[in-house]
Amino acid sequence: xxxxIQSPRHEVTEMGxxxxxxxxxxxxxxxxxxxxxxxxxxxxLLIYFNNNVPIDDSGMPExxxxxxxxxxSFSTLKIQPSEPRDSAVYFCASSxxxxxxxxxxxxxxLTVV
Amino acid sequence: xxxxxxxxxxxxxxxxxxxxxxxxxxxxxxxYYLFWYKQPPSRQMILVIRQEAYxxxxxxxxxxxxxxxxxxxxxxxxxxDSQLGDTAMYFCxxxxxxxxxxxxxxxxxxxx
Numbered sequence: 001x002x003x004x005i006q007s008p009r010h011e012v013t014e015m016g017x018x019x020x021x022x023x024x025x026x027x028x029x030x031x032x033x034x035x036x037x038x039x040x041x042x043x044x045l046l047i048y049f050n051n052n053v054p055i056d057d058s059g060m061p062e063x064x065x066x067x068x069x070x071x072x073s074f075s076t077l078k079i080q081p082s083e084p085r086d087s088a089v090y091f092c093a094s095s096x097x098x099x100x101x102x103x104x105x106x107x108x109x110l111t112v113v
Numbered sequence: 114x115x116x117x118x119x120x121x122x123x124x125x126x127x128x129x130x131x132x133x134x135x136x137x138x139x140x141x142x143x144x145y146y147l148f149w150y151k152q153p154p155s156r157q158m159i160l161v162i163r164q165e166a167y168x169x170x171x172x173x174x175x176x177x178x179x180x181x182x183x184x185x186x187x188x189x190x191x192x193x194d195s196q197l198g199d200t201a202m203y204f205c206x207x208x209x210x211x212x213x214x215x216x217x218x219x220x221x222x223x224x225x
Contacts, residue, residue: 031211043204043215056212089156098211099146104158 004105006092012111018080021108024073025094029101034067034077035091037107043091049075082112115140117207119216126195127224133180134190134219136205145209147181147188152218153201161203164188195223 005024013019025032034046047057049069060067064083069075079086089109095102117138126132138147149161164172164181171179176193188207192199200223206213 033212035213042217043213045212048211050211091158093158093213095211099163099208102148102160102213104150106155106157109156 004092004094004103006090006105006108008108009106010109010111012113013082015083015112016081017112018078019082019086019110019112021077021090021092021110023075023077023092023105025075025092026101026103027073029094029096029103030072031095031098032069032075033093033095034075035093035104037089037091038087046077046090079110082110084112086110087112115142115207115209115214117205117214117216119203119205119219121219122217123220123222125222125224126192128195128197130195131191131193132195132221134192134203134205134221136188136190136216138186138188138205138207138214140186140207140209142209145207147179148206148208148213149177149179149188149190150204150206150215151199151201152204158204162190192221197223197225199223 007022032049037043046059047067048055052069067077089107091107092105145166147164151159151161162172162174162177178191180189202218204218205216
C-alpha cells in the first residue's frame with residue numbers, strides 16, 4: 001500500500017483565494033482525520049470522519065473551512081477565503097476503527113500571502 | 114479536558130548513548146492508547162511505538178521502549194544506542210478512541 005497520499009505537497013496562495021487540499025486514505029481504513037500543525041498551537045484535530053460521515057468537526061476553526069468525504073478513498077479540505085493565519089502544515093491521517101493502524105500522510109504546507 | 118505534557122522542549126544525546134523523553138497526560142478515561150511519533154525535517158509523522166492502556170507490559174520496538182506508569186499517567190520513551198538518524202521532533206500522543214491529542218513535542222539532537 002502506498003500509504004496515505006496528500007496533495008499538493010506545497011501550496012502558496014494569495015489571501016482571499018480558495019484552497020483545496022486532497023487526501024487519499026489507506027485502502028480498508030474507515031476513519032479519516034484532518035490535523036493542522038502550527039508553531040503556536042502544535043498539532044490539532046480539525047475534523048474526523050468515520051465510514052465517510054463527519055463525526056466530530058469541533059476543531060474546524062470557522063465557516064471558512066469545510067471538509068468532505070464523498071467516498072471511502074477520497075477527502076478534501078477547503079478553505080474559502082484563505083487568510084494569512086491559515087498558513088500551516090495540514091495532515092491527513094487514516095486508521096481502522098479509531099486507533100488501529102493510525103497512519104499520517106506527508107502533509108501539505110500551505111502558505112497564504 | 115485531555116492534555117498531554119512534554120516537559121522537555123529540547124534534548125541532546127551523543128551517538129550510541131541512551132536518552133529518555135518524558136510525557137505525562139491527564140484523562141478520566143480508563144481505556145485509551147498512547148503513541149510516540151517521530152517527525153524528522155521531512156515533516157513526515159512516523160509512528161515509533163504504541164501502548165494500549167489495558168496492557169501492563171511496556172511496549173518495545175527494537176531500540177525504542179516505553180515506561181508506562183498508568184497510575185502516574187506517565188509514558189516516557191527510551192531510545193537506546195542513539196543514532197544520528199534519530200535526530201527529530203518527538204511527539205507524545207494520547208487517544209481514548211479516535212482523535213489524537215498531542216504534546217508540544219521534544220526536539221532531540223543526536224551528536225557524533
